[in-house]
Amino acid sequence: MRLLVDAGNTRVKWRLERSGSTVNSGADRLEEIETVPQLAEHGDAVGSIAVSTVISEENRARLVESLSRVTAAPVRFYWAESERSGLRNAYADYCLMGADRWHAMYAAWRMVRNGVAVIDAGSAVTIDYVSSNGTHLGGFILPGLNMMLRSLKSDAARIGFDPGDVRLVAPGTSTGECVNHGLAWLSSAMNDRVADDAKKHALAEVLVTGGDAGRLLDLGLVARHVPDLVLDGVGLIDAEESSA
Numbered sequence: 001m002r003l004l005v006d007a008g009n010t011r012v013k014w015r016l017e018r019s020g021s022t023v024n025s026g027a028d029r030l031e032e033i034e035t036v037p038q039l040a041e042h043g044d045a046v047g048s049i050a051v052s053t054v055i056s057e058e059n060r061a062r063l064v065e066s067l068s069r070v071t072a073a074p075v076r077f078y079w080a081e082s083e084r085s086g087l088r089n090a091y092a093d094y095c096l097m098g099a100d101r102w103h104a105m106y107a108a109w110r111m112v113r114n115g116v117a118v119i120d121a122g123s124a125v126t127i128d129y130v131s132s133n134g135t136h137l138g139g140f141i142l143p144g145l146n147m148m149l150r151s152l153k154s155d156a157a158r159i160g161f162d163p164g165d166v167r168l169v170a171p172g173t174s175t176g177e178c179v180n181h182g183l184a185w186l187s188s189a190m191n192d193r194v195a196d197d198a199k200k201h202a203l204a205e206v207l208v209t210g211g212d213a214g215r216l217l218d219l220g221l222v223a224r225h226v227p228d229l230v231l232d233g234v235g236l237i238d239a240e241e242s243s244a
C-alpha cells in the first residue's frame with residue numbers, strides 16, 4: 001500500500017492507495033496525524049510514503065515523527081522542479097515555489113494536456129496558469145479566507161464580528177455583514193479575473209482544489225472541482241520516480 005500526503009499550513013491531507021485505488025483518505029491537523037484510526041489500522045501494510053509539503057522545517061520534522069509512529073515505511077519528499085513531462089516552471093529559482101503548487105499544476109497538466117488555470121484555495125490561495133504547450137505563465141499568491149478574517153480581527157481595533165456566510169455579495173449593513181460580504185465580494189471578483197485571464201491566455205480549462213474550493217464554486221467560479229489535485233500530482237511523480 002502507498003500513502004500520499006499533502007501537508008499544508010492548515011491541514012494534512014492523506015490518501016491510502018492499494019494498486020492505484022483509494023482505500024481511505026482524510027484531512028487532519030498535523031497534531032492529530034499519529035492518532036488517526038484509519039492510518040493506524042493500515043500502518044503495517046504501508047510500503048512507501050510520498051509527501052508534498054509547504055510547512056516549516058520544524059513542523060516537517062514533527063510530521064516525520066508522527067508518520068514513524070503510524071508506519072515503518074520510508075518517507076520520500078517531493079519538491080518543485082524546473083520541468084517534468086513537458087510542463088516547464090516559470091520560476092527562475094524553482095526551488096522557491098511551494099511544492100503543492102507544482103504538484104497541483106503537474107496533475108492538472110497531465111489531466112488536461114492543454115492550457116489550464118489551477119486554483120488552490122487553501123490557507124493561502126494560489127492561482128497558476130499553464131499554456132497549451134506546457135509553459136507555466138506564472139501565478140498569484142493571495143491570502144486565504146481564514147487568513148483575511150484573522151487579519152481584520154487582529155489588526156483593526158474596532159472591527160468586531162462573528163464568522164458568517166461568506167457567500168453573499170450584497171452591500172453589508174453591519175460590521176459582520178460588511179466583513180463577510182466584503183470577502184465574498186473579493187472572492188467573486190477574483191473568480192471573474194480568472195475567467196478573464198483564461199480567455200486572454202486561451203486556457204482551455206480552470207481546475208479548482210483546496211478546502212475553500214466549494215465556496216468559490218458557490219460564488220460562481222466556472223471551474224472543474226478536483227478535490228485532491230496536490231495528492232494526485234505527487235502520486236503521479238512518485239510513480240514515475242519509483243519506476244525510473
Ligand SMILES: Nc1ncnc2c1ncn2[C@@H]1O[C@H](COP(=O)(O)OP(=O)(O)O)[C@@H](O)[C@H]1O
Nearest residue numbers: 008009010011122123124144145146210211212
Ligand atoms: N474542516 C475544515 N477545517 C479547516 N479548514 C477548512 C475546513 N473545511 C474547509 N476549510 C477551508 O479550507 C481552508 C484550508 O484548506 P486546505 O486545502 O486544507 O489548506 P492547506 O492546504 O493550506 O492546509 C481553510 O482556510 C478554510 O477556509
Ligand SMILES: CC(C)(COP(=O)(O)O)[C@@H](O)C(=O)NCCC(=O)O
Nearest residue numbers: 008009054096097098122123124141
Ligand atoms: C503559497 C503557499 C503558502 C500555499 O500553501 P497553503 O496555503 O495551501 O498551505 C505555498 O505554496 C508556499 O509556501 N509557497 C512558497 C512560495 C511560492 O510558491 O512562491
Ligand SMILES: [K+]
Nearest residue numbers: 008100120122
Ligand atoms: K495546499
